[in-house]
Amino acid sequence: MLKWLNVKRVFRWEFLKNLKSPLFLVTTLMIPLIMLVAVGISYYTGTRVAQEELRVAVIDETGEFFPYLESSFSNMPVTLSLSDPAQRERLADQVEKGELSGYLVFTEENVQTGMIDYYVRSTKDMNAALIEKPVKTALTSYRLEKMGLTVEEIGLATAPMVLQPRSISGEGISIVGAIAPFVVSIILLIAVMTSGQVLMYGVLKEKRNRIVEILLSSVSATDLLLGKVLGLGLLGVLQIGIWVTVGLVAASRFIDLSELGMTAETILPMLLFLIGGYIMFAALFAAMGATMKGVEEGSQAQSTVVLIPMIPMFASSAIIMSPNALWVRICSHIPVFTPIMMLMRLSVTAVPWWEIASTFVAMMLGLGFFVSFGARIFSRGLLQFDRTLSLGEIGRMIRREY
Secondary structure, eight states: OOHHHHHHHHHHHHHHHHSEEEEEEEHHHHHHHHHHHHHHHHHHHHHHHHHHHEEEEETTTSSSSSSHHHTTTTTTTEEEEOOOOOGHHHHHHHHHHTTTTTEEEEHHHHHOOOOOEESSSOOOOTTHHHHHHHHHHHHHHHHHHHHTTTTHHHHHHTEEEOOOOOOOTTTTTOOHHHHHHHHHHHHHHHHHHHHHHHHHHEEEEEEEHHHHHHHHHHSSSHHHHHHHHHHHHHHHHHHHHHHHHHHHHHTTTTOGGGGOOHHHHHHHHHHHHHHHHHHHHHHHHHOOOOOOOOHHHHHHHHHHHHHHHHHHHHTTHHHSTTTTOHHHHHHSSSSTTTTHHHHHHHHOOOOHHHHHHHEEEEEHHHHHHHHHHHHHHHHHTTTTTTOOOHHHHHHHHHHOOO
């Protein structure tokens, strides 16, 4: 029978033991540090590129094209200078010395074909991408005017098109808001699965060192399993909370966080599926650790357990494109697939409340089975110190219990 006082003791011991471990401290601090350094480098280089003024010379053999370029580049940090075609060698020398970013050549022929030559020090030079769009705009305006269009008509013809998705309720749809919950949910679930792997290796270590004999003299195997799962689960939530906080602070430099659209209606179901999925797979991790003799066998078992919830990821494109397809809705009720599939669906579509409830019930039934199944394997496998249990032996254990 489950004794919550024993569960609480194991929970507290497991939480504090891992909280003070060097591995937890290093991973908790290093990942946000890496994120901040990456964002800092990106921001610094992006700012430098944005502030760096390009100096581009133009050879205009048409005699008409340069004014269109000046108009197109008017709001960009680019200085244009008109040069004589006879000065190509001097321009090439200036580009080689870094005095010019590059030079453009426009002829009657390439203006018609659109194959514009831009001479730079190296073909790997990134500033070609920065000037391509305004050159294309200038070329379009030049061609349209040659066709007899007025300035107003050219402005109308070249006006940029912006596709604005809107829901039937009239609210605007943010691309950031649509993608962010999916990305964050998958990252969270992967992090939680990592905690499950730590749990499995912890069980293997205690089994190898015979510590488990002492533990089982004071608490039942079920109490031990549940305490470990909950202790590492809280530790995982703490770690993830730190990572997400740092990630949001870093992301705020580039996007408006209000566009994320993370409301209580979105967050609550996601948390329920994350927590339920974690407990279900953590019980399996612990059970697998109890049946293994050493780390080598544990690594193989770990790969198998991790693969199960990742199967829906292989079909993620189809799920995202058709989140309400019949096969997707059916598979969402398979407990081992429920967490990942529902996290993906919740991030891209409005799932009816009754379907959220039915998939959650299906997951909880699976959770109950896996916790019960894991506890029985856990209790029998912990004392098998010198060997790895075969699938046949595990099957016979379960049949005797049920």
